[in-house]
Amino acid sequence: MATLVATPRSRALGFGLRAARVARGLGLRELARLVDVAPQVLSHWESGTRVPRVEQVGLILGAMRVEPVERGRLLELAEYAKEPNWLERTSFALGSYLEYERAASAMVNWEPHLVPGLLQTSEYAQVIFGSHGLPRQEVDRLTRIRLRRREVLTGRHRLSCSVLVGEEALRRTLGDPETMAGQLRHLVQAARLENISLRVVPSDSGYHPGLKGSFVLFDFAQLPPVVHIEHLRGNSHLYDREYVTDYRVAATTMTSLALTELDSHRFIQTVLVELGR
Structure with a gap:
């Protein structure tokens, strides 16, 4: 079983992913099908308890057509998500x-x-x-x-x-x-x-x-x-x-x-x- 993370950055990443999904009017299972991951895994990513790889985040953002500025912010969060503290x-x-x-x-x-x-x-x-x-x-x-x-x-x-x-x-x-x-x-x-x-x-x-x-x-x-x-x-x-x-x-x-x-x-x-x- 993957180790639970829930660092500040991983939670912020999860907040951003969930907000983008809601803004697109997509359900959790619907997005999970689009990016070919289990709904439970996507739920963990959105809560910040587990961290997707940067390329997985890129795939999700692409599927939701997230605008460039927010895309860059979320990719940066994913890259450093396991660091414990954050400015x-x-x-x-x-x-x-x-x-x-x-x-x-x-x-x-x-x-x-x-x-x-x-x-x-x-x-x-x-x-x-x-x-x-x-x-x-x-x-x-x-x-x-x-x-x-x-x-x-x-x-x-x-x-x-x-x-x-x-x-x-x-x-x-x-x-x-x-x-x-x-x-x-x-x-x-x-x-x-x-x-x-x-x-x-x-x-x-x-x-x-x-x-x-x-x-x-x-x-x-x-x-x-x-x-x-x-x-x-x-x-x-x-x-x-x-x-x-x-x-x-x-x-x-x-x-x-x-x-x-x-x-x-x-x-x-x-x-x-x-x-x-």
Whole structure:
């Protein structure tokens, strides 16, 4: 039996293959017949648990007439699919990150300076995207994508989400005071959901590993965990067990430093009062 892989690149390859198949209106068995592979094998390729050879990927892409840019991206993913870690050159946590959120059973999100994307209001998100000098149309598009991500928190299969947010993120005013107040009120409301744990890490907590930067740790029901780190011009995906363990320990450390859920909600209300809202 082939060894299960499920590295970040192999999952991204699988996401891309499945998206191309759906866009062409092909069923799994139909595509499997076209490229002469067993449906079970194709299913493993689409889930990222096994990796096709580069020439097999080329055959699949040819059968689906995938456009050249996407074809090149998927072939590159196939070539390096078995490498454990990956620096993805895409901005604003799109691409593979969105699939992680949809497929994960649980996530831990640490954000020292900003409200986590899943819990942002449209006004708060627009301030962030607008600061990059993007056209208004692109700002609106990215904001719509960000808001649609909330479905994983409120849909039928709700993601278990543990949010650790730094005090600075709550006190840093983005936009005008009303925008920030609306964002804080939304946090209080979101924290009432049973699948969300929202806790604040005070600024006077001393040194802790979270001072190195934000990260998201994804756990999956049947696949190995992945750590995602967003950068200015790309995203890191960490798969090595040693790396994942270090981030899990970091999350545990910060949880021990954080206020309780109740005290965190009271703290947010205090910041709202300080804003005069």
